Amino acid sequence: MTHTIKNTLIPEESIITLMQNYDLSEMVSCKLLARGLNDTYLISTNKTNYIFRVYRLNWRNESDILFEIEALSHMKEKNQHISYPLKTKQDTWLTRINVPEGERYGVLFTYSEGERPEINKENCRLIGQSLGSIHNCTDSFKTEQKRSYELDFYHLIDEPLKVISPVIESLFGKEKVDFLDNIADKIKQELKSKNLEYGFCHGDYHNFNMHISGNNLEVFDFDCCGLGYRAYDVAVFWWNLKNNYPKVEAECWSAFLEGYLSQRQLSKEDIDSLPLFITVRRIWLVGTMLSNEDVWGREWITRDNLAHFLEDLKQDQEKLWKIKE
CATH class of the missing domain: 3.30.200.20 (Phosphorylase Kinase; domain 1)
Incomplete structure (x- = not known):
């Protein structure tokens, strides 16, 4: 990576x-x-x-x-x-x-006219509709061009952990690497047990990659697109709400999901997998940032920042398994 x-x-x-x-x-x-x-x-x-x-x-x-x-x-x-x-x-x-x-x-x-959409219920419903429409449209997409990766377990979990684990071990010791590996194994085991929808994904679907003008929402920056788990594509927007808009997360996530489901159905297994894919997104993003230090630099690679990353993963899993019980 x-x-x-x-x-x-x-x-x-x-x-x-x-x-x-x-x-x-x-x-x-x-x-x-x-x-x-x-x-x-x-x-x-x-x-x-x-x-x-x-x-x-x-x-x-x-x-x-x-x-x-x-x-x-x-x-x-x-x-x-x-x-x-x-x-x-x-x-x-x-x-x-x-x-x-x-x-x-x-x-x-x-060029997509307009501005980055404000995060509110009305816009989130529209953003969800747009992703559902994109997934519907790309069901029929075929190409002979090969993407060098898919949005699968290897690209989203295994490859990033190869970069993350040495940094975590140097800052916190082997115990935290074992913690990471345990979370990754649990997630993969859980997701592999489900019959999840697989198809074309935007790969980075959140409000920073779209503009709105009036009621017209236009999506851009498909650089991270590829074939992969559609639930991951949906979960990326939820991850964005949790990270950047926690005060309105609940109502805006509900509006987004309502918008998506007005265009396209998600199976119960796909819906149940969404919290897992939030953790997957966290892992992919940190791995990507570590792999491209000439973009983000190295100043952010601190004990405090990586401790926050580990705590987020811990809280994700505590919520997930508490709900499952």
Whole structure:
């Protein structure tokens, strides 16, 4: 899972030059929006805005990106409200960019108008409806492109723990690694006993990856998409409520689930698995952050922060098994 490599920040002037590969109207400006797992630029013309994403080296390979692009193209054809990719003048999806560390890929996307949706009952119901609609739409998605991972136990649990465990052992000792392994084993055993729905997932579905304008909600950033457990996709939004909006978690989670179920049913086994997938999300995220220290740095890797992570896992499990009893 280690992806750490120094990724050159491409100057905005160079991105403007790359825009000549696309059939755009007169350029006005290019601004770096964010450096994260990928670099994201806002492209403004005299008519509209676009997003240009430069993928990190060793994060996504060519087939990974084309899988994402074909999924988005499928959703666009099915009239889903998403940010979708645009081809170059040469009728290709990818712009190849040579930088000191190697060849990186750029893709131009439509811009989602509006603002990040406020977390309230009305919006959460709409956000749930959108995910249900995406899952319905992608039931028919097929591609010959291969994603280098699936949102399965290996990618979400085993691979992250290979990175997390040495750090936990160095800070807390072997006992806490055994604690982690025990939780991971219990989760996998429990989930394997269920008949869970498996299909295309957004992979990072929360309100930071969508904009709302009036009643129009548009979803973007499918970089973490892939085939996987649909319950995980649903649980990511619950995890976001727990972490960032605890005061309104209960009412907004209920509204989100109501919205999702208005579009698509979840089996009892999938619903019962949701608390487990919250723990899975916590493990995946910490593993991803540790594997990409050139994005998040190392200052956050402290005893206090990792103790908080372990306490969250402990509380997750105490609530889960108390409910089960």
